[in-house]
Amino acid sequence: MSSLKSLICTVCAGIVPFLISPALADEPEVELLWPNGAPGAKGNEDGDKPSLTIYLPEKEKATGAAVVICPGGGYGNLAMDHEGHQVAQWLNSNGIAGFILKYRHRGTGYGHPAPLHDAQRAIRMVRSRAKEWNVLPDRIGILGFSAGGHLASTAGTHFDKGNAEAADPIDRASCRPDFMVLVYPVISLNEPFSHGGSRKNLLGTQPAPDLVENLSNEKRVTPETPPTFLLHTDQDAGVPAENSVAFYLALRRAKVPAEMHIYAKGPHGFGLGKKGEAVATWPDRCIDWMRGRGLLDRK
Numbered sequence: 001m002s003s004l005k006s007l008i009c010t011v012c013a014g015i016v017p018f019l020i021s022p023a024l025a026d027e028p029e030v031e032l033l034w035p036n037g038a039p040g041a042k043g044n045e046d047g048d049k050p051s052l053t054i055y056l057p058e059k060e061k062a063t064g065a066a067v068v069i070c071p072g073g074g075y076g077n078l079a080m081d082h083e084g085h086q087v088a089q090w091l092n093s094n095g096i097a098g099f100i101l102k103y104r105h106r107g108t109g110y111g112h113p114a115p116l117h118d119a120q121r122a123i124r125m126v127r128s129r130a131k132e133w134n135v136l137p138d139r140i141g142i143l144g145f146s147a148g149g150h151l152a153s154t155a156g157t158h159f160d161k162g163n164a165e166a167a168d169p170i171d172r173a174s175c176r177p178d179f180m181v182l183v184y185p186v187i188s189l190n191e192p193f194s195h196g197g198s199r200k201n202l203l204g205t206q207p208a209p210d211l212v213e214n215l216s217n218e219k220r221v222t223p224e225t226p227p228t229f230l231l232h233t234d235q236d237a238g239v240p241a242e243n244s245v246a247f248y249l250a251l252r253r254a255k256v257p258a259e260m261h262i263y264a265k266g267p268h269g270f271g272l273g274k275k276g277e278a279v280a281t282w283p284d285r286c287i288d289w290m291r292g293r294g295l296l297d298r299k
Contacts, residue, residue, distance in 0.1 A: 047108025050118040053100040055088035063095040064136035072146030075201035082271035083145040106201035120175035141179040149185020157220035193242035221250035230260040238268030
């Protein structure tokens with residue numbers, strides 16, 4: 001949202017269940033992930049340039065926690081408002097820095113591995129510039145909605161420690177998120193409950209079976225997978241709750257700390273939820289979970 005007026009209208013409509021301070025209405029900064037061009041870029045248009053939109057909380061409220069936000073959109077577009085800007089503002093209201101990831105997708109001509117490269121680069125960038133942005137390098141999480149949840153869970157199951165010999169200081173940082181928040185996420189790409197549209201956009205019409213298996217993230221969980229908060233609804237007909245359940249069970253088998261909430265009612269794609277609906281309580285439950293893990297303790 002580009003103005004204070006639009007923010008106020010959104011709050012008055014009951015879409016965002018919290019008040020936004022005037023300080024948060026300032027236009028956020030946007031930084032390219034690769035100022036000199038992304039790897040594998042097919043052109044020089046806006047869609048060829050993945051970026052981070054940076055929302056920093058007021059310094060007196062900052063907890064040191066940071067979250068890279070991956071909006072959904074079926075790997076064909078990005079829901080940048082209700083799964084991006086509104087989410088960053090909610091995080092800021094709780095003292096958490098929000099970094100909205102504009103990642104490449106089929107709508108701009110890209111499939112795998114471009115989205116994953118963008119997510120990994122985003123985590124490395126936030127970690128390498130943690131001091132500049134007043135965040136702690138060991139409190140950098142990733143949050144994703146729907147297909148963005150698949151991207152977030154891919155980042156949490158496919159990571160490395162960075163390259164200590166890299167010329168680019170960003171590439172020296174680890175791309176492992178310290179925690180994950182997955183909201184009605186696509187998880188599997190090869191089970192009956194998978195989301196076919198996301199799979200097609202990410203991998204094409206005839207993907208190699210081993211690639212489908214590798215990106216079915218419930219099968220990639222290990223004890224090194226980050227602690228995870230999962231959210232779904234029983235009524236979700238777009239991306240069934242089995243996706244979250246499968247990932248939760250895999251985390252449990254690997255003894256990775258996890259918390260899952262499945263609400264009875266709610267459609268796919270509700271974002272933060274509308275005020276007055278039960279599902280709109282999930283942001284509070286998520287903050288409780290983060291607080292319980294010490295992510296909001298000030299140092």
